[in-house]
Amino acid sequence: MIDAHTDNDPLIYLDNAATSFPKPREVLERMVEIYAEIGVSPGRGSYDLSTEAAAFVAATRDKIARFFGAPDPDRVVFTVNATDALNLAIQGIVTTGDHVISTRLEHNSVLRPLFHLHERDGVEFDLVPFEADGTVDPDRFARALRPETKLAIVSHASSVLGTTQPIPEIARRCGGAGVPLLVDAAQSAGHIPFALSDWGVSAVAFTGHKALLGPSGIGGLVLGRDLAVASTRFGGTGIDSHSLRHTQSYPHRLEAGTLNLLGIIGIALALECLATEGMEQTHEREMTLVRRLRDGLVAMPAVTVHSPPPRADDLPVLTCTVDGMDSDDVGAILDADYGIAVRTGLHCAPLVHRDLGTVQTGGVRFSLGATTTQHDIDHAIAAMRAIAERLL
Ligand SMILES: Cc1ncc(COP(=O)(O)O)c(C=O)c1O
Missing domain, CATH: 3.40.640.10 (Type I PLP-dependent aspartate aminotransferase-like (Major domain))
Known part of the structure; x- marks a missing residue:
């Protein structure tokens, strides 16, 4: 179960690949x-x-x-x-x-x-x-x-x-x-x-x-x-x-x-x-969290994770799709119902999506940053589970 998002809950910002937020x-x-x-x-x-x-x-x-x-x-x-x-x-x-x-x-x-x-x-x-x-x-x-x-x-x-x-x-x-x-x-x-x-x-x-x-x-x-x-x-x-x-x-x-x-x-x-802050330590922490997110998402039958299992020097960025759903719709639900900001669509890299076969739906991209917490990731996993279960 996941609690409904209220206007008083802080935004969970997982769009750091677009721009990092908040700035120090x-x-x-x-x-x-x-x-x-x-x-x-x-x-x-x-x-x-x-x-x-x-x-x-x-x-x-x-x-x-x-x-x-x-x-x-x-x-x-x-x-x-x-x-x-x-x-x-x-x-x-x-x-x-x-x-x-x-x-x-x-x-x-x-x-x-x-x-x-x-x-x-x-x-x-x-x-x-x-x-x-x-x-x-x-x-x-x-x-x-x-x-x-x-x-x-x-x-x-x-x-x-x-x-x-x-x-x-x-x-x-x-x-x-x-x-x-x-x-x-x-x-x-x-x-x-x-x-x-x-x-x-x-x-x-x-x-x-x-x-x-x-x-x-x-x-x-x-x-x-x-x-x-x-x-x-x-x-x-x-x-x-x-x-x-x-x-x-x-x-x-x-x-x-x-x-x-x-x-x-x-x-x-x-x-x-x-x-x-220590760039290396921050990166390691982010990579631990993106692996946790990946583990959560790959366990959902309706979700396809397109990012390969991350290596130590990859980035804390993960793109997925939800069966039968447009990525913009997934993003809109994540925002409106669960207070989570992600980037959907083609991410200005159209050829990657063409090769992944995701040009029509676009992808849902989670990108973590220096201020992302384990709570943010667990909330994102729970929200994605709730969205995927609506399809059952
Ligand atoms: C791989 C890559 N190159 C270039 C850019 C362009 O960066 P900016 O919009 O800051 O010029 C981006 C932005 O998303 C990017 O992801």
């Missing part, structure tokens, strides 16, 4: 305090406060470079989010006549820029399928490489299945063929470590508002030493202002206009908060 209060409060102290245009003025704001931005680039195991803080480029970073990289690297390899696990933030370049410039791309365990086989990936392949793109973790990809193995094969590898770490960053230089990755795109626990509106593209990305937007950088040519040194080459200082402060504080 200390991050939000300190963000506003620091912005109130140094919230001027960083590096654009000769006065002390502008220099102080610029120093904060530079220190944050340094923190981010270290977080992703990247060699050069000047090659940390601030963007609006992962979508923006992926567009910046893809459109700054790929041109007419080029070929790109990616995977069928990708989010629309990779698929749509590729499709756009295909339609506009005739860029060719191949999407490598994922295996039954939800991972991409590095050898299969390598077989799709062509002499004209300009770029390879792989998401570190699937936003639907929660599976992580063997990035070092894929990077090794790309490196052997002289093809740069761009990794989409939108889902993984903040859950599991990243080692750009050690893994041989050329660039990583991230977003601040998911497991990194920062605010929305800030993300970035972190480049290794050897990757050249052309500017695709142009404007003020605060340096070389006499020239009509956009600044070509990094990070300004890929940044134009006033930076999102409030977001940069937020990401700096969020990284500190992650380190204090």
